[in-house]
Amino acid sequence: MKFKPCLSITQGLLFTYCIENSYNPEREELISSKNVNLEKDLKELFEKLTKPEFMKYKHDERQWHIDTLQHFLAVGDSFDSVFYLFDTYFEDEILDKRKFMNTLLSCLLSYDAEATANEST
Template sequence: MKYLPDLSILRSVLFTYSIENYDNLERERFIVSKNINDDKELSELFEKLTKPEYTSYKLKQRNWYIDTLQHFLKTDENFDCVFYLFDTYFDDEILDKRQFMKVLLDCLTRYQIELEEC
C-alpha cells in the first residue's frame, strides 16, 4: 500500500531545523551559518543534517516524502502551511518556499539513489 501525499509529513523531515529540537549548539551554529536562500548552501545543510536521519527511514517512508514533494510541486502549492508556526534556527526568512522544497526533493532523491546503489 502506498501512502497518499500529505504536506504535514514534511515538518517531520525538517524537524532538525526546529527550535523545538534543541541541546545541540554545534548543529544550531551550522544551521545559522548557511544561507537557506542559496541552493548550494541549502543542499550542504541537508547533506549534513537531513541525510543521516532520512536514510535511516524505511523505504516506504522515504518514498512517501519524495512522492509528497513531487505531488505538491506539480500543483500551485506555496508550502506556507508547512512553515506556519514552525520556528526554525534559520537566520533568514525563506524567500521562495517552492524552491526550498525543490532543493529538498533533489537531495532526498539523490539520497534514495545512493541507498539503492549500495
Template sequence: MKRPPKLSILRSLLFTYCIENYDDPDRECFIVSKDINDEKELSELFDGLTKPEYLSYKPEERQWYVDTLSRFLDTDEDFESVFYLFDTYFNDEIFDKRQFMKVLLECLKCYNLEITE
C-alpha cells in the same frame, strides 16, 4: 501499500531545523552558518543534517516524502502551511518556499540513488 501524499509530513522531516528540537550548539551553529536562500548552501545543510536521518527511514517512508514533495510541487502549492508557526534556527526568512522544497526533493532523490548504488 502506498501512502497518499500528505503535506503535513514535511514538518517531521524538517524538525531537525526547529527550535523545539533538543539543544545541540554545534547543529545550531551549522544551521545559522548557511544561507538557506542559496541553493548550494541549502543542499550542504540538507546533506549535513537531513541526509543521515532520512537514510535511517524505511524505504516506504523515504518514498512517501519524495511522493509528497513531487505531488505538491506539481501543483501551485506555496508551502506556507508547512512553515506556519514553525520556528527554525534559520538565520534568514525563506524567500521562496517552493524553491526550498525543490532543493529538498532533489537532495532526497540523490540520497535514494546513493542507497541503491
C-alpha cells in the same frame, strides 16, 4: 505500499531545523551560519543534517517523502503550511519556499538512489 501525500511528514523531516528540537549548539550554529536562500548552502545543510536521518528510513517511507513533495510541487502549493508556526534556526526568512522544496526534493531523490543502491548490495 503507497501512502497519500501529506505535508505534515515534510514538516517532520525538517524538524532538525526547528528551535523546538533538542538543544544542540553545534547544529544550531551550523544552521544559522548558512544562507537558506542559497541553493549551495541549503544542499550542504541537507547533506549534513537531513541525509543521515533520511537514509535510515525504509524504502516506502523514503518514497512517501518524495511523492509528497512531487505532488505538492505539481499542484502549485506554496508550502506556507509547512513553515507556519515553525520557528527555525535559519538567520534569513525563506524567500521562495517552492525553490526550497525543489532543492529538498532533488537531495531526497539523490539520497534515495544511494540508499536503494546500498540495499541491493
